[in-house]
Amino acid sequence: MSTKPSQKISLVTGGAGFLASHLTDRLLAEGHRVIGIDNFITGSQDNIAHLAGNENYRFIKQDVTEYLFIDEPLDYVWHFASPASPIDYLEHPIPTLKVGSLGTHNALGLAKAKKAAFIIASTSECYGDPLVHPQTEDYWGNVNPIGPRGVYDEAKRFAEAITMAYHRYHHVNTHIVRIFNTYGPRMRLRDGRVVPAFIGEALTGAPITIFGDGSQTRSFCYVSDLIDGIYRLMLSDFHEPVNIGNPREMTIREFAEQIIKITGSHSTIETHPLPVDDPKVRKPDITRARKLLGWEPKVTFEEGIVKTIDYFRPRV
Numbered sequence: 001m002s003t004k005p006s007q008k009i010s011l012v013t014g015g016a017g018f019l020a021s022h023l024t025d026r027l028l029a030e031g032h033r034v035i036g037i038d039n040f041i042t043g044s045q046d047n048i049a050h051l052a053g054n055e056n057y058r059f060i061k062q063d064v065t066e067y068l069f070i071d072e073p074l075d076y077v078w079h080f081a082s083p084a085s086p087i088d089y090l091e092h093p094i095p096t097l098k099v100g101s102l103g104t105h106n107a108l109g110l111a112k113a114k115k116a117a118f119i120i121a122s123t124s125e126c127y128g129d130p131l132v133h134p135q136t137e138d139y140w141g142n143v144n145p146i147g148p149r150g151v152y153d154e155a156k157r158f159a160e161a162i163t164m165a166y167h168r169y170h171h172v173n174t175h176i177v178r179i180f181n182t183y184g185p186r187m188r189l190r191d192g193r194v195v196p197a198f199i200g201e202a203l204t205g206a207p208i209t210i211f212g213d214g215s216q217t218r219s220f221c222y223v224s225d226l227i228d229g230i231y232r233l234m235l236s237d238f239h240e241p242v243n244i245g246n247p248r249e250m251t252i253r254e255f256a257e258q259i260i261k262i263t264g265s266h267s268t269i270e271t272h273p274l275p276v277d278d279p280k281v282r283k284p285d286i287t288r289a290r291k292l293l294g295w296e297p298k299v300t301f302e303e304g305i306v307k308t309i310d311y312f313r314p315r316v
């Protein structure tokens with residue numbers, strides 16, 4: 001891999017994950033050279049297999065909680081490494097806390113040393129089980145720090161705090177994106193998140209497993225829209241958190257019914273206990289992203305979900 005003088009160089013942590021692999025494709029399309037780092041704790045080689053032989057791409061297998069040494073200049077650090085699905089972070093509570101804290105510290109230290117711009121993939125989980133609806137960035141959240149989800153929520157809240165500290169005290173050009181539920185190709189079929197779970201169940205005719213009574217809400221953003229918002233945020237001069245997500249809100253029961261209808265499945269609906277601290281509502285207020293970035297989602301739920309179902313169909 002050789003760099004042309006004007007070519008931007010991006011480091012993407014968690015590079016073999018769902019979102020970061022799409023981000024990598026976008027960066028390569030924008031002409032960047034990309035270095036991906038991942039330890040495969042929840043990611044997959046399959047997500048980056050198509051990049052083999054690409055002279056603008058390099059992969060390093062490493063845990064980002066260990067010291068990061070990169071022997072070349074960097075323009076951007078995109079810090080996406082972290083287990084992200086509730087079953088993943090419940091299975092890996094300590095690695096989740098470590099990647100949000102030590103991993104973010106290392107990624108920020110690298111950005112500072114290289115004078116690179118930095119972005120942390122934060123989350124709507126920072127709002128916990130929200131008492132403000134829809135969620136605006138100035139809401140501080142309602143998080144149970146010692147509940148099972150606390151390992152993820154508090155790691156991300158720490159990550160936001162250290163990111164602001166590096167901005168304020170070290171003058172690093174940092175950005176914070178609060179990502180709301182995002183879906184699309186390259187999610188793991190069995191990562192436990194509701195989109196692959198319901199699609200997998202519908203395509204195999206298994207019962208659809210609704211947790212609780214299904215009245216809790218989520219708002220689903222298609223991956224290409226999310227990546228576009230994040231790309232714009234990195235190029236902006238805004239340093240406080242920005243929500244990126246799709247404000248179209250639906251109940252989980254409605255989501256199940258849509259999946260059954262669109263797949264033409266004969267699956268029945270089955271209810272299971274609601275996980276501890278499962279947020280009852282979630283919907284981004286995207287006024288800030290609209291004003292600052294001129295961004296809003298373009299892909300409708302109907303378009304995005306069909307593309308995602310088509311991706312999973314041969315994989316179930």
Ligand code: NAD
Nearest residue numbers: 014016017018019039040041042043063064081082084182
């Ligand atoms: P993912 O599990 O597909 O990707 C995360 C990647 O990080 C994986 O490839 C994993 O192996 C890697 N990773 C984890 N710990 C690591 C470590 N210590 N060192 C190196 N690599 C490590 O999940 P995703 O959905 O693509 O999420 C990516 C990021 O976006 C995460 O930080 C997540 O918290 C955030 N996010 C995602 C969503 C969403 O809806 N997908 C919502 C909010 C926030």
Ligand code: UDP
Nearest residue numbers: 086192193194195197209210211216252278
């Ligand atoms: N959910 C569900 N059945 C499943 C998986 C998830 O009813 O098989 C529910 C879950 O309880 C939550 C919502 O769907 O209310 C979204 O869950 P997900 O794991 O996708 O992410 P979260 O938004 O909770 O982080």
